[in-house]
Structures are given as C-alpha cells and as structure tokens.
Amino acid sequence: MSSSIVNLVYLFAGVLFILGIKGLTKPATAVRGNMLSATGMLIAVVITLLNSEIVNFTYIIAGVLFGGVVGAFMALRIQMTSMPQMVALLNGFGGGASLTIASAEYFSVLNIDAHTFADLLQPVALGADAFGTGAEGQVTLVSIGLTILIGAVTLTGSLVAFAKLQGLVKKNFGLPGGPIGNGLLLIGGLVALGCMIANPSQAVTVLALIALALLLGLFLVLPIGGADMPVVIALLNSYSGLAAALAGFILGNTVLIVAGSLVGTSGLILTKIMCVAMNRSLGNVLFGKMAAAGEAVDADEIYAGKVTSAQPDEVAMMLEVAKRVVIVPGYGMAMAQAQHAVRELADSMESKGIEVEYGIHPVAGRMPGHMNVLLAEAEVPYDNLVEMDRINPTFEDTDVVIVIGANDVTNPMARDAEGSPIYGMPILNVDKAKNVVVIKRSLSPGFAGLPNPLFAMDHTLMVYGDGKKAVLEMTTALNQS
Amino acid sequence: MSSSIVNLVYLFAGVLFILGIKGLTKPATAVRGNMLSATGMLIAVVITLLNSEIVNFTYIIAGVLFGGVVGAFMALRIQMTSMPQMVALLNGFGGGASLTIASAEYFSVLNIDAHTFADLLQPVALGADAFGTGAEGQVTLVSIGLTILIGAVTLTGSLVAFAKLQGLVKKNFGLPGGPIGNGLLLIGGLVALGCMIANPSQAVTVLALIALALLLGLFLVLPIGGADMPVVIALLNSYSGLAAALAGFILGNTVLIVAGSLVGTSGLILTKIMCVAMNRSLGNVLFGKMAAAGEAVDADEIYAGKVTSAQPDEVAMMLEVAKRVVIVPGYGMAMAQAQHAVRELADSMESKGIEVEYGIHPVAGRMPGHMNVLLAEAEVPYDNLVEMDRINPTFEDTDVVIVIGANDVTNPMARDAEGSPIYGMPILNVDKAKNVVVIKRSLSPGFAGLPNPLFAMDHTLMVYGDGKKAVLEMTTALNQS
C-alpha cells in the first residue's frame, strides 16, 4: 500500500469527520452525521491495519476485542440519567490512549529492552538525531512531551470527575495551598518535560513527567465540586482532542490533526457556553468556590410562614382549567428518573386541549443538553423543547408552570438580588406566570446552595415528594377528573 | 530569510484572510474585516519581496505602480450604481493575472530566449523531470494547464460581462450551434492541455491552449443576456479563486491555496443564492434563454382599461394618512440614481410619524445586495432594510407600498400563474398591502420581459416618470402639506 494512498484515505476519513459534525448541527441529520463520523473512523482504522509497518497482530486483536467489548457493554447498559458519568469515563480512556501512544513512541526510539523497572532507569546511548534532524526532532520531542502531559492530566482528571458524578467521591479536597500546590506540580511537570527535551536518552525524565502529570490531573479536579464536573469534562474533552492533534504532529498524520482539532474546539466552546450560562468565569469554576454570598442569605427569613404547599390532586384541579402549561425540568427530574412520567402528564394535558411546552434552561441538569436527552428518551418531540430565550417572553401568558426538580435555573435572585452569588446568571422567568407549581422533596437548596424566593411567592405551590411519584399522582388525578 | 519563516508568514496571512471574511458576516465588523484581509495581503506581498529569489525589481516596480494607479483610480471614481461593471472588470484582471503567472511559470522552465514569435514555436530540449520528478511533475503540469485554461476563460468572459453591463455590447450572439460550438472549443482546449502534458517541450501546445481558452471565455458569455451577468460574474469570480488555488499547487504555496479556495466557495455560493432567488437552474442561466411563456401572456389583455395612474401630489396625500409605509426598490432606482431622493422621502414621512421600512428582494437590481449598497450610500441605516422573508408577513398591515423601479420582484404571476416563466420565483407580496404605488417610466416590462398584473390591480396606482424626479416631487408635496 503506497504511503500516498494511505494518506489520501486518511484525508477522506478527515472529511467524513467534518461531515459528521456538520450533521450534528440539526437533529434531523444527527444520526446520519454520527454514522458518517463512525465510517470515517472505520476507514482510518482499516487503512492503518493494511499498512505494511504493522506485522504483529497479537496485541492489536487482544486490545480491540477487549476494548470493544468493554466499550459496547458500557454504551448499551448505561442509563440515560448517568450520561455525564459515561462521558467522563470515555474521556478518561481517550486521555489514557494519548498518554500510552506518546510513551510508546518515545520508548520505541529509546529501544530499551527492559525486563525490570530498574532497566528503564538506565540512560541509553542515543544518536543526536534519534527523534529527527534539527528542528523536526525538537518538534517531535516537544509533541511527545506535551501529549504525555495532557493525556495523563486528562486520564486522572476524568476518572476523578467520573468518581464524583457517580457519588464515589463526595468530599472536595485539594493539595495544601490549593492552586499553589497544583502550580508546583505543573512546574515540576514542565521541568521534567524540559529535561526530557534537553536529554532524551534519560527515560527517568519521562517517568517523572508521567507521574507528575497523573498527580496533577488528580489534584486539579479533586477540589472542584461535583456539580461543576460538566465544565471540567468539557474542558478535559477539549484537552484530549488537543492531545490527539499533537499526536498527529508526532506521526505526521493529517487525520489525527483534523479530528483532534475538531474535538479540541468542541470542548472549548461547550466549556464557554456553560460558563456563560452560569455567569461564572472558567477560572472561578476551576480554582474558586462559588463566590461567598455578599450578605449571607437566611433561608428561614425567606421562607418563614410564606410557603404554601399542595397535594398532587389539588394541582390536577388547577391544571384542568388551564389553557397553557409550561413544564420546567431540572436536575431533580434526572435524579427521580421522572422523564417518562412527565411525558405522560403532558400527554394527558394535551388530550384535554391544554397547550403544553417545555422550557429548557441551557444548564439545567448536570451537563449541556442533559434535559433534552432525557426528554428525547421519553419520546418528547424536540420541537416541544423550547430554549430559554424563546420561552421567557411567553410566561406572562402561561396559566401554570410546573417546575420539576429545577431550582437554581428558576431562582429570581439571579435577576433581582445584586450581590447574590448567582446574580447575573440568566434564568427562566417562571415567576411571571399566573401560577407556579414546584415539585421537589423539600425546601433544601440546589447546586448553588442558595434559598429560592420563588418558593415563598404567593402564586407558588410546593408539592413535596419524589419527582416521579408526584407527577404520576398528578396524572392519575387529572385522568380521573 | 529562511523559507520556513516565509511559509509561517504566509500561513499568518491566510489566517488574516479568514478573519477578514469572518468580519464580513456582520455589517458592524465588515470594515475591520476588509482591513484585516488587506493587511494579510500586504504582509504576504512584503514577505515575498524580501524573498531572496527576487533580484530584479524593475518589472515589479513598474507593474505595481501602473496597476496601483489604475486600480485606485477605478475604485475611487466608480459610481455606486456601476458596481456590477467594476466587479466584472476586477474579476477579469484576476483571471488575467492567473493566466500570465501560469504562462510565466511554464516559459521559465522552458527557458526559451524568444525574440520573435517563431522562436517560441521551436520545440525545446527538455529533461524528463523539468517540471518535477514523477507524479509531482505531472501535477505541476496539470496545474499549469488548468490555471491557464481557467484564467483565460475568466479574463475574456469577465471583459464581455463588463462590456454588456456597461452597455457597450448589446446583442446576445454566440457561436453557430450554441453550446455545441462552445463544447468544441472546450474539447479543443482540453486536447491542447493533454498534448502539453504529454509533451511539455512544445510551446505551441500552450499557445493553442491560451488562444482556445480566450475564445471560449468570449463565446461562453456573449450569448448570455445582460441581466444575467451577475450570475456569470459570481461564477467567474469563483473560477478566478480556483485558478489562484491551483497556482498555489504549482508554487507549493499555502496562502494561495487558502485564499483561492475561500474565493472559489464564495463565488459558487453567491451563484447558487442568485439562481435560487430567480428560481432558475445554473444551466438555464448559462445555456438557456428564459423559458418561453407557456401560453404567451398578452400585455394588452392584462392592462387594457384597468390601469389607474396618479400624480406624485395625489400620492403625497395618501401618504399623509398612512401609519406604515414600505418602500420596495428595484433596478429602476439604480438606473434613476434615486437612492438619495428615496431617503429624503422616507425622512420626511418619518418626521410625520409614519413608520417606514424598506423591503429588499434578494435579486432586486442587477447584483446580490445591490439595493443595500445603494441605500447605504444614501445613509439609510441597515437595520431598516428588511429581507424578503421578514417583510412579507407585514404587508397586510401596511397602508402604502411604494414600488420604485422594481418590477419582476413584485410580479404576482411568479406566485399565481403556473406555467409562467417566472412561476415559483419567491417574490415580495406587495399586492397584499392596502395600497400600492408603482413608480416607473412606462408599462414596459422588466428584466424577465413579462407584463405585471400588479399594475392592473384596483388598489395599485401607477406614477409614470423617472424615478428620481417622481420621488422628489412626492417629497415636496408631502412637506408642503
């Protein structure tokens, strides 16, 4: 197989990735886009396997079989509500792949026949141009080092993110000194990288780089709160793309560069979208805590004596006379797995001639588009899912808003209370509706840890209970009436 | 200057071109975008001049001075209404540049010291790898040949387009056999190209290619009607971009490839937009006439006794009591240079509290965005220029529509008369407004050569006269009232 044909095929695979992402810009073409992208991957893999440099298929077959089974099992078994964890985990594996590839590339040049760990630490006699002549050798070395650094940070960082989202790690703790400790780790890593470039024959520099980078990933993410994980994942996703692009520079491979850059920009843009929607800077997410409330807000003072609660059947009576209802889902709907119940409630209302729409906040839930995926699972047509900017003007003409498991994204303090930590975050103005029904288990706060004055408003009714159960009861009551 | 620095600078220039076109996606950033793009050009030129290969500056200085003076003179003197001609002419020069560069590249390899034309025709002793070894040599030769072909077609084609728009050439005529004659020319050109690749030492093949391609450009555009020139220009614009990109392959130059492809796509997309807006296929524009009317429409029958005409001061009285007026400009506004007069009329109406908007059809006038440029020249803010899709639903609430020099883009036959040659072309539904005032010199048809039933409608008033004069009179009458 001539190398130019291989390269042409790689270019073709790159085009398929581009077309795949283009497909993702519309729901109607998204499935096909994903298929195109997968086809590009298949083509790239097949042409690589036909490449004459590959002679030993043992490790490849073992790896593909093992990885394929694990990947397929995870993908087919995961519940839609656990999507954030899944993405975190996959992302970690991507980082791991970059890390191991770059290391393999390095050690294949060193050509150490190591049987014990100590063998690795022996310096090797290496020609000056082992990694390529002149500037090219430098670039290759820098790329290897950066790929290792980024890949390792992505690996451990994503695993921590996974553990936090899965509830395996609950505490947020970091190195003593916080960002300073991490800064020292980073500096250490960069020093190791520098030593490696200056003296590539010393494998110990690379081992140090790997170790420091793995630790860095760990301690970068451990201090960050579980709810901020989506931002972290998007950022790490972008890193893993960059690592792939860098690997492309090492191997002189166009498809790695194209695909890696696409992933890199995607992660960065999603990160930015989330930060804007939360009205926080990326620095604040990564290194800060939520800004301490200007004046501590006293939940009791806000709620005392002003909260009205109701039973699901009372709400059903209210729905009966409504013309237009908007459903606002949040993280609690995912927790309660209430998406199917919500769809049934909406169906039941629609069969009574009530106009029903869903108001979707860009950061409702725990990852971008989280609510859309859950409601799509429950077969809610995506035309009914209305974005914040378009639903907000309609609340004044809405008879009842049903807020299910959403909290922060409806908190009027974000709009009115200057000095509040979430002040300035754009919200769904559900309080402008004629009646508001809030379904949650208690008055306890959401992700931002703040009380919500919405719950104490005159036209708000609280329905306490698990989201799924409450909604099911409402539907039953509505159907019987 | 090391060649890698030069190449990096070229890449930077390419990025500036990209940013420049990105700037053009919003009116607010467009000026800056154009500056960025021009800066990219400057940088690319300067770094090229610093390149050590350039030793003889005589021809360069002469060319730049001469070209610069001519270009600047044209750009600063041209009237906004003659913009289509200007673009055609510039485009032709672009094609000419590609043609001459590729020829120069060819002859510099041949290295003929020609003093008479006959010298050129002598075959030259040429090494097998004169244009590069193996496949690279082939690709270079193909690129040279294609660049010459495309460049020459662009050159003469654009010059004809210019002559037609300027009214220098009025007749539409082609080779005997129409498309067949052109097909033969194209085949001849391709044969010459093939001979040149097979036997590059024979300069006569290249000379034949140039001659055939120049003729092809001529006879491709001569048969096309003057009003279709914008489509032709956009297409030739796209060709000149492709020629530049091909030249990039010859020279192995990134910035030529990037810039050339951007121009190529731009031209193609504009061509497509125009064809869609006219509801005609590209093939129909290039090779067909407007489809003959299914049943010949008799203008007399449509107009006889049904057309009401009015004087400008009668219209002014009508405007006085209007709440909302929409102005629909067309090619006639450009012809009459009435854009400033129209702005004054709008100002005068607005000062009386009337809401005024402009309805802009995508192919009103003779090039895409033609009306926008003219009205911008008259300092109409671009927020007031409303696109077809957005203005159409508002006509029902509009008291008076003033159609000035527009015809086809308001013709209800496009909507209602199946079988009409313009049937299916999206139009401005001005006939839905309460009153329609049409300013033109007569009942004669527009570009499509069709009568317009709008003129015969009960709620339509025709104001006969030159566009500028009629509008000025209206303004005077309105101001006096």
Added chain:
Amino acid sequence: MEILILLLALFVLSLFLGVELIVKVPPTLHTPLMSGTNAVSGITLVGALLAAGSDTSPMLVNVLGFLAVTFATINVIGGYLVTNRMLSMFKRK
C-alpha cells in the same frame, strides 16, 4: 520543516473550521455532541495500532501499544454507540 508548517496550517484551519461548525450545534444536541466528539478523539487508535503492531520494538512498546489500543477502542466503540443510542431517541413531532 516544510511538512511541519503544512501540518501547522492544517491544524490552524481545522481549528477555525471546528469553531464555525460547533457554534451551529443547537443546545438540544450538546450532550450527543460531547459523546460524539469523544468518539472522534478515539482517532488516536490509528497511532495506537502502529505502536502495538510493530515487531522491531521492545516488549515494553508493544505493551504500551496494547494499552493504547484498548483505551482507544473503548473510547471509539463506547462513544459512537452511546451517541447513536441518544440520537436515535430524538424525534420530530
């Protein structure tokens, strides 16, 4: 060196293209976008195959290659499958 600059040019253009494409993805599809691009980043599988399949390299390289192939395959298979599962749930009214 010239090749490096061309690779760099490719990188820069891909970044621009990435930005233009991704900003067009509607919020509805942001979760599938994340998992889908995740799968794309598994393109490192190509590099992994080269590392795992060489015969001239020492054992250590093959083992690293095996790990890389495993990781990248999980990423690719898992990413595409889960994205497909999500996307096929999206339905128009």
Added chain:
Amino acid sequence: MEILILLLALFVLSLFLGVELIVKVPPTLHTPLMSGTNAVSGITLVGALLAAGSDTSPMLVNVLGFLAVTFATINVIGGYLVTNRMLSMFKRK
C-alpha cells in the same frame, strides 16, 4: 508526494471553511463580499512577483511577470479600495 497530499488537505479544509463562513454573510453584504473576495483572489500577486523578479529567466518570463503584477495589483488595490468605500457607507441606525 507527501507535500502534495498536505496541500490537497489544506485545499479541502479551506473549501469547507469557506462554505461555513460565506453562508453566514447576510444579503446586505453580498456586493462587498463579491468585491472583497475579488481582492483576495489578487493573492496571485505573490506568484506574479516571483515571476517578474527572477533574473535567470528569459525576457519573455519577465514580461509575462510584469503583466501579471499589473493585473494582480489592479485587482488588489481596486478591490480593497472599492470594498472599503462601500462598507464605510453601511451605518447602524
């Protein structure tokens, strides 16, 4: 050959990027877009300079180079100036 493929890759990516960028240009700016891209296509000036400035080539090449420089310069200067003239007329309310 490898360089050729990289150039081709660059070409393909630029085409994609071009499509994404150009479709975003609003109709208002279509005329300046035409003249502006026209100016960009004058980038052939770079090639023209190389052809006109070489000393080893025969006279004929220099003359062709001179023509190319002239044509390309008209294209560049004329295109940018006229685009700038048009664009500076566009004003917000």
